[in-house]
Amino acid sequence: MKVKAFNFSASLREPHPRQVAVETIVYAANGGGLRRLECWERGFSFELDALDFDAEFGDVLQLTTADVVRGLAGGSFECRVSECAAESALLKVYNVVLNGRNYKLMAAYKPAEGRLSRVYADIVTNLAPWEERVRVVSKLLGLPPRALENV
């Protein structure tokens, strides 16, 4: 199974100004712990990646391809796409700087019907305290909460 991860920074002017930078770290969740995945990196393509970008950040950051396209006039968008081979459940950790504020957000994926399905995602407009999120995610991935201590 393949999974994509996006590392990007965007400075968007329209329809309202937004500065966002996201570093995505992908972990395999197995054997009771997390292991950082090695991924192959390439450039971003609207044709290939727009839908995956929306699926990843449409709710998490309220940021979509349409936002990126809209904001590009007078703005910028630098994005690298990592493609990672995954065998098991995954944890994605997003280190986000959004309009000057720092966030650590998570998304959890589990294999189902031959592909990885997202079973959990933090939404920046609806964030529970970190400890609570760690508790939920670790339970979903079958990990002890301490496995997420250093993400």
Added chain:
Amino acid sequence: MERASVGVLERPLLKYSELANLSPEEIGEVAKKYAPVLMPKVGVDYKVYIGKPPELREGERLVAYTLSTCPHCYALVTAALYEKEGKVYERKVCPEHGEFEELYFGNYATYERFRKWQKDGKGVWTPNAQLAALCPFNCGLCPRHKSHTALLNIAVTNRCELRCWYCFFYAVKAGYVYEPSLNHIRFMLREARRMLPYPAIAVQLTGGEPLLRDDIVDIVRIAREEGYHHIQVNTEGIRLAFDPDIAIKLREAGTNVVYMSFDGVTPFTNPKNHWEAPYALDNLRRAKLGVVLVPTVIKDYNLHEVGAIIRFGVKHADIVRGVNMQPVSIVGRVPKRERDKLRVTIPDVLLEIEKQTDGQIKREDWYPVPTVVPISRFVEALRGRPQFELTTHFACGAATYLFWDDDGELIPITRFVDVDGVMQLLDKAAEEITSGRNKYVVALSVLSKLGRYVDTSKAPKRFRSKRKFLRYIFNILVKHDYSSLGEFHYQALFLGMMHFQDPYNYDVSRVQRCDVHYAMPDGRIVPFCTFNVFPELYRDRAQKFFSYEIKEWERLTGKKLAEEVYVRNVKKLMEGEPYKRAYEGVADVLSIPYEEHVLASKKFGIPVAE
């Protein structure tokens, strides 16, 4: 590739008469089973050509890029918004159907002034559709959507007694009857009530003509039972004109307001209900049921009457709560030169209102819809839970409140309230509370400062008491409830503007922020501007799927669809006292020869009893 037909999924996969008798839960199970099947399909219903945006030409200045659609085949394409000669245009190129250029916003300065108020919502935390396609072909709402439902529309029938020349939507033309059962409507209402962070609380019952349903009052009652605070019925007003009881029954069941089509003050500009509107207003008056007049504004048709429509609203302000103008949405394939005769945008209408009211209502008196977000954010900070907020795109709508003095002078709220100042005050206060400052201290500080932003010496005489006016503002801000708003409404006329999109000026950035939604019979909740702009993919496809065949409906109801045609008695309506009174001082309609009245009605498609 041409546009997809509704028949990608040919009915009948199910017989609606059998579904109609099921419980809301059972209907929900069936509906959700078919919702994914009814979704638009890439390669079948549309193609994707997003890539290089169109280039600009001499004299054009880039404003933004966006995603749009080909008006002919619905292909998703990249578009450029650019400024030229003080206006904003949209250009896009479909590889199959060529270039399209359309006026997007009639004044660049207004565009920039409105844009400053843009604020995004918190999204939809309980999406009804999985993300499987790009916008706008994945509506339902999907996880990308940025605004909760501010107004839910439910089409309760596609029957209509009018035969307006431009309409292809009503049952006789469509070839089926879409009329969801009461339990089906309850299911749809419940779907929107499940929405987080903020459940739908306002619903508009629409059609077709919703008052053709014998059980319309029951539907209103059901909406109340399901927790809707605000219920409005959208109508052409014919039934209201002739049945005084229906207005009373609607109000008693819980209807808050009627949204009534009203396109002008003469028979030529409003052939739909020019003669009936006065009688409808009288019956609404008796029922104490408020009404919002809803003109569709078309450039070469009724743009010259926007001022008169507002004056008509003020004249009947005892029962008219607002005027909500809708610059035309051009549906179907219309050649460019024809579109240029029809197309108006929000700034164009604002300019005309300014001219036609002799500068009493200026363009600067209007604010885009998201201007009021700081009120919601302030209340949210005080209460600690998400609030109703209007985070629609700035180019979608505008509004103001209008007051007047006894001498007839029109006074927009902006003449005596510093709207910018109030909103900045609330924005800052919300930020302070969120950052940890004591909310009671901040709230007290806000209340003590509010007076600075109100200059009652410029207010209408009845608001010269600063204390009285501040009490209204305090009630709205602190209580944030409908009774406060209602009280305010009775003292003022709401002036609104909502420009729904069409395939020519489509902007995905707007639709992702849409907060006027439709409940679909399959449980999806779809933005207005996908529901109506791509009817073959959303509205018609889903409604046809959950509809009766005409013969079956006629057998079940004992009615004949073809006989449901309104025939107007122009002479009798013109002779009535309500008609003579209604337009007095606004338009001299009595001097128009009877024959011209008749011709106007007939040309529009409404037959006249000789």
